[in-house]
Amino acid sequence: MENIGLTHILFVSTTLFFIGVYGFLTRKNMITMLMAIELILNSINMNFVAFNKFLYADKLDGIFFTVFIITIAAAEAAVAIAIIIHLYRNIKSIDVDEADIMKY
Amino acid sequence: MNTDFFILMKSEMSLTLMIFILLILKVWDEIKDNTTWLYLVNFMLLLNFAIGFMFNGDGSLFNGMFQNSPTLALEKNILNFGTLIISLLAFDWLKSHKHVPEFFMLLLSTLLGMFFMMSSGNLLMFYLGLELASIPLAALANFDLEKTKSSEAAVKMILLSAFSSCIMLFGISFLYGCTGTLNFAELPSLLGSGHLQILSLILIFIGFAFKLSSVPFHLWTADVYEGAPVTVTSYLSVISKAAIAFVFISTLSPLFINLQSMWYNILFLSIILTITVGNLFAIRQDNIKRFLAFSSIAQAGYILLGLSAGNQMGSTAIIYFLLVYLLSNLGAFGVIGLVSALADKENISDYKGFYKTNPMLSWVLAISLFSLAGVPPTAGFFGKMFLVTAGASKGNYILVIIASLNMIVSLYYYLRVVKAIFVDPNENPIAKVEGSLSSKVGMIVCMTGVIIVGFASNIYDLINQLTH
Numbered sequence: 362m363e364n365i366g367l368t369h370i371l372f373v374s375t376t377l378f379f380i381g382v383y384g385f386l387t388r389k390n391m392i393t394m395l396m397a398i399e400l401i402l403n404s405i406n407m408n409f410v411a412f413n414k415f416l417y418a419d420k421l422d423g424i425f426f427t428v429f430i431i432t433i434a435a436a437e438a439a440v441a442i443a444i445i446i447h448l449y450r451n452i453k454s455i456d457v458d459e460a461d462i463m464k465y
Numbered sequence: 466m467n468t469d470f471f472i473l474m475k476s477e478m479s480l481t482l483m484i485f486i487l488l489i490l491k492v493w494d495e496i497k498d499n500t501t502w503l504y505l506v507n508f509m510l511l512l513n514f515a516i517g518f519m520f521n522g523d524g525s526l527f528n529g530m531f532q533n534s535p536t537l538a539l540e541k542n543i544l545n546f547g548t549l550i551i552s553l554l555a556f557d558w559l560k561s562h563k564h565v566p567e568f569f570m571l572l573l574s575t576l577l578g579m580f581f582m583m584s585s586g587n588l589l590m591f592y593l594g595l596e597l598a599s600i601p602l603a604a605l606a607n608f609d610l611e612k613t614k615s616s617e618a619a620v621k622m623i624l625l626s627a628f629s630s631c632i633m634l635f636g637i638s639f640l641y642g643c644t645g646t647l648n649f650a651e652l653p654s655l656l657g658s659g660h661l662q663i664l665s666l667i668l669i670f671i672g673f674a675f676k677l678s679s680v681p682f683h684l685w686t687a688d689v690y691e692g693a694p695v696t697v698t699s700y701l702s703v704i705s706k707a708a709i710a711f712v713f714i715s716t717l718s719p720l721f722i723n724l725q726s727m728w729y730n731i732l733f734l735s736i737i738l739t740i741t742v743g744n745l746f747a748i749r750q751d752n753i754k755r756f757l758a759f760s761s762i763a764q765a766g767y768i769l770l771g772l773s774a775g776n777q778m779g780s781t782a783i784i785y786f787l788l789v790y791l792l793s794n795l796g797a798f799g800v801i802g803l804v805s806a807l808a809d810k811e812n813i814s815d816y817k818g819f820y821k822t823n824p825m826l827s828w829v830l831a832i833s834l835f836s837l838a839g840v841p842p843t844a845g846f847f848g849k850m851f852l853v854t855a856g857a858s859k860g861n862y863i864l865v866i867i868a869s870l871n872m873i874v875s876l877y878y879y880l881r882v883v884k885a886i887f888v889d890p891n892e893n894p895i896a897k898v899e900g901s902l903s904s905k906v907g908m909i910v911c912m913t914g915v916i917i918v919g920f921a922s923n924i925y926d927l928i929n930q931l932t933h
Contacts, residue, residue: 378635385628394624401631408638417645426589426647430634433596440600441623444607448616460617463688 370411377404391455472522473533476541480577491566502565510549517542529586540711547791553907554799555696558806571601579708588647599626606693618692625685633672639665657723676709680738690758699798702761707787714780732773739766744874774855781929782851789848793836796911800830818891838879844919
């Protein structure tokens, strides 16, 4: 069996990215949509780490970027959940189909 | 070195200082009165605006992570000025709100994020600035705490802005894979060919287009603008959009320097779609905030038109146009904010017969709308003229003709509002609205600006000189 190289990891991370996009576009539950966003962010993290390890191992740019993405993802999730809870108090639901006061 | 640090980062440091002062005063818990808070914040913003003109430096810090130049200082001054006016106009809405200091802490955090984004010399710094600018904005959109519409707008905004930054980050990760660097200074020369590079640049462009709300990534704009409080809407449509446009000029278009033809084609498609769709949808709106949302989408198309020129004249035209757009849009939002806060009316049909009861406010709204449409005596005309002239320098006359025809369409829907105000009869129009001193000052500044910026040619010359 051959060694696992950059291509394998890129394949996994791209698959993960599109699973995330699919989830974001099809799910109706707001928390699940947030989870889909986390999936996409994780695929990006994998990309950065893989590129750094296999191609540019002399500098640590990619690893640093990953650390910052993880931090910001946490901040984003915190604000998003706070807003979703606030909306839940008003409409008693976290389904995006229920949040349809404003339409064309 | 040490003095360099203070001079180059002075705008960022004064904003950080203001955030901490507000935080400490809030914890200290001695100021009970909203009016005191608002006067204090307005005074600090005025001071911050004045500091922007002093000690300008040129250089970079932290290994090229952060850079500053006279052009960037000018752009930051424009944004500081806009924030000051927004804070003045917000007086009547915030007077009775329970969380005034929190509002300004969030507002100044987003402004700080925009400054870092504009000054960034590295994609990591840029991403941090972008997130600092967009996460607190979603919290601000939720600031009408008892209204469901406001929460709905905030949810739509945070989910879509997170999604768009994910797409942009995916592009950045591939760009890193192709080139091995995140530095804006080194990137342009390493780019040039290869499908992966083109894909990554297109993904990055999509992320930007989301934030600038250009078609086909504009769908969040109307809902968020309608649901958010008027002050936040004006901030979103003016300051946030201007910051993204400044980043477009200073960092994004240099990235495409070796891919000129592809960059131009992307912009070409984006401009035509943005201007046309924005204008056509604006015609059928009745909610005035939604109407201004679509009009601001169309204006974003004109900004991109100036950008497509890709030369120094284009950047001068964009900065000048954004200054004019800031003044005229804030004038319109000032009136709408007053009416929304004091009379709770937000539909164009409610404005029928507005002239009978509020002649002064009617004139402010009318002049602002004329300036947005680009009618000659106002500054809006000159702003549009420079943008279209810059766009024509590439010799693509189809684009310029479509843009000019769209101006006629836009004149139709702006005049529809003016007609409702001045001509249409109404049995019981909106009662007399009496704004506070602050909002009056804000509107007077806007109106003077709209008239003067068009005629004082040295403002254009100054911008032209700085962008060299």
